[in-house]
Amino acid sequence: MRSRTMPRPSLNLEFLMWIFTRLSGVTLILLVVMGISLGLFMGARTQMDMGTLMRWSFFPNPSHVLDSEIPDLYLWSNGFWQIIQILVVVFAATHGFNGLRVVIEDYSSPGFWQAFLRFMIFLLWIFCSLVGIYVILGS
């Protein structure tokens, strides 16, 4: 196979979301690793079972660790973790609903229904992000 020069990608939605999917994927993996390691550092090693720690690192919400043996919640529920949770929700919702859009566009042809489904996914994306942020700030 001889080498060929690739055309310069134009700055459209597909290209931007392609880049974003990679970046947000790495970011989410790093946030999970951070959740595990800071959780262990804050005492999960002796005060929590593994399922609770995994639920915490999947989404660092204080209500995920309520049924464990940690003495009080002040390390686990503060502004830092709220910011991390908002980052997780926004990155995960955008990554996930964009993935859903890609899957749906693979199995549908352009036309009214595809545009309709795209619009519904857009609404779900906005709805889930806002409701997620609301729940985070309220818990």
Added chain:
Amino acid sequence: MALSRKVGLFAGAKYKGGGPMLAWALHRISGLGIITFVALHVIASFLTQQLGSDLGISINIIYQSIYFQLFIVFCAIFHGVNGFRIIVLDIWPRLIRYQKESTWLEWFVILPLFILTAFIMIRRFLAG
């Protein structure tokens, strides 16, 4: 769409894509599983927290079953590790030549992680 992809399910399943095709299909399935779980869970926690409704609690009971948890753990581990493999192959396109080997490599990471996790979860579940 430039390609016409009128391919049925059986023709698609007979296509001998091997490991990379399995990874591609499982990446989609696990992604759809995670997004279903996360979207329902966001709505359920909103219902429980803000409205105190029983619907949120009954949705949460589904998540707490061991089968659903095992499924979601597999989805999360597979989607994460396979996504990392895809990113690595995208950053260094020369490695595409070894993509079959890379799917073998990723199973060497995924299977120990998942089997150990599932073992601990099932042991806890059986202990009560």
